[in-house]
Amino acid sequence: MMAALVPVIANAHRAWIVPAATVLAGQDPWVTFDAAVSNDIFHTDHAALRLEGITAVAPDGTEVALQNAHTGQHRSTFDLNLTQKGTYKVSSFSSGLRARWETEEGERRGWPARGTQATAEGFAKEVPKKAKNLEVSFGSRRLETFVTAGTPDNKVFKPSNQGLELVPVTHPNDLYAGEKAEFKFLIDGKPAAGAKVEVVPAGMRYRNQQNTISAETDKNGLVAITWPQAGMFWLNVSYQDDKAQKPATKRTASYVATFEVLPE
Amino acid sequence: MDLTRRISLTASMLVLWLLPTFTWAASIQVTVEIPQLEVAQYLRPYVAFWVEKDGAHVADLAVWYDTDLEAERGEEWLKDMRQWWRRSGRSLDMPVDGVSGATRPPGIHTETFTFGTGVLVDLPPGEYQLLVEAARQLGGREVVKIPFAWPAQKAAPLTASGSSELGAVSLRLNP
Numbered sequence: 040m041m042a043a044l045v046p047v048i049a050n051a052h053r054a055w056i057v058p059a060a061t062v063l064a065g066q067d068p069w070v071t072f073d074a075a076v077s078n079d080i081f082h083t084d085h086a087a088l089r090l091e092g093i094t095a096v097a098p099d100g101t102e103v104a105l106q107n108a109h110t111g112q113h114r115s116t117f118d119l120n121l122t123q124k125g126t127y128k129v130s131s132f133s134s135g136l137r138a139r140w141e142t143e144e145g146e147r148r149g150w151p152a153r154g155t156q157a158t159a160e161g162f163a164k165e166v167p168k169k170a171k172n173l174e175v176s177f178g179s180r181r182l183e184t185f186v187t188a189g190t191p192d193n194k195v196f197k198p199s200n201q202g203l204e205l206v207p208v209t210h211p212n213d214l215y216a217g218e219k220a221e222f223k224f225l226i227d228g229k230p231a232a233g234a235k236v237e238v239v240p241a242g243m244r245y246r247n248q249q250n251t252i253s254a255e256t257d258k259n260g261l262v263a264i265t266w267p268q269a270g271m272f273w274l275n276v277s278y279q280d281d282k283a284q285k286p287a288t289k290r291t292a293s294y295v296a297t298f299e300v301l302p303e
Numbered sequence: 304m305d306l307t308r309r310i311s312l313t314a315s316m317l318v319l320w321l322l323p324t325f326t327w328a329a330s331i332q333v334t335v336e337i338p339q340l341e342v343a344q345y346l347r348p349y350v351a352f353w354v355e356k357d358g359a360h361v362a363d364l365a366v367w368y369d370t371d372l373e374a375e376r377g378e379e380w381l382k383d384m385r386q387w388w389r390r391s392g393r394s395l396d397m398p399v400d401g402v403s404g405a406t407r408p409p410g411i412h413t414e415t416f417t418f419g420t421g422v423l424v425d426l427p428p429g430e431y432q433l434l435v436e437a438a439r440q441l442g443g444r445e446v447v448k449i450p451f452a453w454p455a456q457k458a459a460p461l462t463a464s465g466s467s468e469l470g471a472v473s474l475r476l477n478p
Contacts, residue, residue, distance in 0.1 A: 053441075078380075078440055235343065248443040248467060277343070 052076045054088055054295060055273055056129055056184045057241075061212050061299040063188045068121045070186050072129065075114040079243040080273045081297075083114040090115045092133065096195050098125025121188035126212060128195035130183035134202055136162055136287060137178055140170035162286070176289035179203070184297040187212040200228030203278055203294035208261070214300040216269040223260050226278055226292055230260030234278040238264055241271040269302040329425075329454075330417040330477045333364060335435055336470030339409040340442070347406035348439040348468055349380060351387035355432045360390040362423060364416055364433075366397070367404045383438035386446055411471075426453045437468040447472045454478035 056074040063070060073081070074088035087110045095103045105117035121127060135157040138150040150166050151157045167173065179202030185195070191210040198204045205211070209220035224231040238252040256262045256276075266272070276294040283290040333352055349368045354361040366387070369377030378397050382388045397403060401422045416423040430452055438444040445468040449461050455476035462473040 237343065247445065249441070 052078055052085055053080060053273065053275070054182055055081055055297055056088065056093070056182060057081045057271060057297045058129075058184055058186050058299070061184075061186045062301065063121055063186060065188075068188050069118055070121065071116060071118045072184070073114045073116055077113075080239045081241050081271060082244050085113060087111055087113055087115045090117065092131045093117075094130060095119055096128045096130075098123045098127065098192055098194055100194060100197075103127070119186065121186065124189040125192040126185055126187045126195055126210070128183060128185055130181060132179065132181045132199075132202060134177070134179035136175065138162070138166045138173065138175045140167060140173040143171070145171075174289060175283075175287045176291050177283045177287035178291040178293075180293050180295075182295045185211050198225055198228055200225070202227065203231060203234070203276055203292040205294065205296065211296070211298050214266060214298055215303050216266050216300055217303055219263050219265045221261060221263045224256050224262065224276055224278070224294065225260060226280075226290070230258070231256055231276075231278050231292075232258045232260060234260070234262075234276050236262050236264070237275045239273045239275075240268065241273070266300040269300050272298045272300060274298060328417045328419055330415050331423070332413060332415045332460075332475040332477070333433065333435070334411060334413045334460075334471070334473045334475075336411045336472065337407055337409045337437070338465075338468070338470040342442065344441055346440040346442070347408060348437040348442065349384055349406065350435065350437045350469075351384045351392070352433065352435040353387060353391060354426070355390070355434060356429060361426070361431065363387075363391055363395075363399070363402045364422060365404055365414055366392070366399070366402050367406050368397075370398060370403060370405050380438070380440060383440075383444065384436045385438070385444065386434065387436045428453060433472075433474050435465075435469060435472050437465070439468055443467050445469050449474045451476060 054076045056072055059071045073083060074090065074093065075083045075086065076088055077083060077085040090105065090108050090110060093105065095105055097103045103119065106120060108117040109115065119127060137157065140148050142148060151161060181202050191212045193207060196207055198206065204225045206223040206225060208223055214220050224234050234256040236254040236256065240250055243249060252264060254262050254264065274296045279289060279291040281289055335350065335352065337348060351366045353363045368381055381392050381397065384392065418425050430450065433449045433451060434446060436446045445465045447463050447465045447469050449463045449472060451461055451474060453476065455478050460473045460475040462471060464471050
């Protein structure tokens with residue numbers, strides 16, 4: 040409840056895009072999506088996720104428009120018309136330099152300031168070269184979900200080699216209760232070893248425990264999850280190492296996705 | 304609210320009337336353990352403890368929540384202590400003097416409530432229940448209950464234990 044540092048309270052919440060359905064049939068299916076930031080998975084009780092920066096890609100790799108987009112107080116919604124057969128990806132990605140340090144008096148400082156862009160000029164001007172506990176990191180965040188008309192395919196999973204990415208071993212629109220699914224994670228195009236994986240089932244509002252499934256990727260970036268039941272699941276992967284490009288000394292990345300698991 | 308107030312009022316008159324026969328103040332002491340949890344993002348739990356009689360709310364003893372946030376924003380999550388919220392919280396205008404307090408770190412915390420001061424005026428003799436409820440952001444929720452008779456027959460503390468969001472809880476009655 041209490042954020043140790045007040046400014047991070049927004050980060051204490053979880054962002055997600057949840058489709059109403061992920062397995063679609065017929066000639067001209069539509070899917071509706073909710074996008075929000077909240078504590079409880081998936082309850083729209085805190086803040087809407089802004090739609091700027093969310094893109095949808097069709098099975099043939101072309102970008103398609105979000106339709107009927109609307110942003111309310113607690114959620115954004117939009118629809119996709121699945122005119123092609125195969126798997127669509129809805130995602131957002133951001134990355135940038137970040138720095139934090141302490142002043143001589145022990146006050147914590149951070150850069151860039153909230154709501155401002157991280158630019159090279161800004162970094163040179165506003166971040167001290169030397170400071171107590173100076174940490175410069177390059178961070179990236181990816182948020183996505185997938186929906187499929189007809190047979191699942193893999194074209195939208197072609198890696199961009201930026202940040203954390205999922206490569207299906209098991210297709211994310213082919214998940215069933217009681218079955219094991221395997222996914223591979225890449226960091227900037229290379230296997231992400233030792234990434235922390237958390238899976239939280241939907242419906243937190245109506246139970247007393249998160250029921251989080253925790254796992255870690257192996258040296259090849261692989262992780263296996265056995266689905267305990269059907270339903271929507273929120274997956275969060277976080278990774279960090281010291282293989283960062285200068286001036287950063289730390290590389291951090293997060294990957295969040297929503298998956299639907301169907302009953303056997 | 305009205306019921307609480309009426310009980311408080313009659314109880315305070317009772318205390319005044321009894322005063323000459325008592326030379327020490329009765330009190331109850333509640334000890335609550337907030338467990339250390341190994342989670343990716345730990346945020347201190349909200350905790351409420353209160354007394355009930357036959358399922359009816361008698362008195363709030365303490366509510367620990369985020370009182371530091373600007374514009375009373377920390378009140379947004381009081382409802383996550385679902386049972387306390389239903390029994391008492393939803394009809395209160397927080398903060399409440401002597402009840403509201405800041406969140407506590409993991410560890411063992413003891414609070415003493417002396418009759419006639421602060422929130423606890425007096426308890427008429429009877430069977431009661433202490434309830435302790437904890438709810439943690441990005442975590443879970445748990446309620447621990449300790450039934451007790453007042454005035455206490457013996458001084459030994461009564462104990463109960465949580466299994467997730469709360470550790471050992473004990474209640475010492477000093478009639």
